[in-house]
Amino acid sequence: MGTGRKPCCVQSEVKRGAWSPGEDLRLIAYVQRNGHSNWRTLPKNAGLQRCGKSCRLRWINYLRPDVKRGNFTKEEEDKIIKLHEALGNKWSKIASHLPGRTDNEIKNVWNTHLKKRLSKDDTNSATNGPNLTSSASSSSTTTIEYSSGGNIEMGNIEIQEAQNPQFLNQFVSSSNMGMREISKLSSTFSSNNSNILTHHELLDLPNPGFDEAMDIAFDFNFLGDYHEDDEMSNAITTTTKQDNVPSLDPNRDIWKIIEEMEPSELQHHIDEAAEENEREMKWITYLENHLDLDDDVGDETSTKNLLSNDASFDDQLLQPDQSFHQYEQLVLNPQVDQGFGRLHACPSSSTTTNNNNKKNSSSSNYIF
């Protein structure tokens, strides 16, 4: 050999196109628990029929917890323009100067807004002087122009009203907003001294940390369905009631759930979550074993190895609880997103907040 390179994946064997919520959850769950030391083997280990590169891209650009959502501020746009002057199309370098922004996002913003704006400015400056009015982001500082994927339209909401968490919660509850949409709002408000905690702000929480918060969120999401008598749900509901905000809508997304929980409340569930996570992992590996999905014999994290060390697990499986059942369905029927569509866990939707509200989420939303 020696010539050329092996393709990173067999094209015919991998799924392409928009990511489903189930796939997102698998990827998040896997990366949260195992990291992403090897993107090539990750899809197989995580039970994803995706190219490793595709997984990497999805994680880096959308699922990574510290990805900043929301419109680019005028400051950010100006920064991009300046950096682009200095660096050219070095999007990753530019992105490194803009925390939470991805190179892909910056590249898109440049190509769709800034480039045009600059060329416009050039012609304008010849006659009227410079014009630095932001097209895509100026809304975030005064009003919010928002379109939620065709389901509900927020229109122009004065920031004072929109900053009210009760209002936001109500709005979110009554809509079918997905994670990105909610996150965009949340990040907008958080930058305006809102008391709503965004998911990236959670990263800074001393206790619980983000990983733990994710664990909580996962436990909740893996349960799939909401139950009135579910302990977790009650805890969340109690929390929101204490805060005098509307009851938690079970259809809300993973981040919203995290964002609305008191840190102390989160902490309360961490230990339980850790246990549950362990059981879930064993369940995944058990299924992998039975479905013969894991053929990494030499892999130290091999499911078969894990299982062989835990004889009691088979006993647990005799009476799988609700979460196991839900997860079983997800794993066994990856084409069916068991309730995750309703959860809006991490829609791949873009639904950006451009002034023309032209972009609808459906082009890249989850396929249900």
Next chain:
DNA sequence: AAGGTTGCCAACCGCCACAAC
């Protein structure tokens, strides 16, 4: 109303740099 065009962005593709062996 219908067909064409435009705007947008998530995802893909191919190449490159670098580390491991």
Next chain:
DNA sequence: CGTTGTGGCGGTTGGCAACCT
């Protein structure tokens, strides 16, 4: 030092909805 594998980067495309004619 050459080969190979992998992650990362930048350019490009696919596909959808809104807009236009």
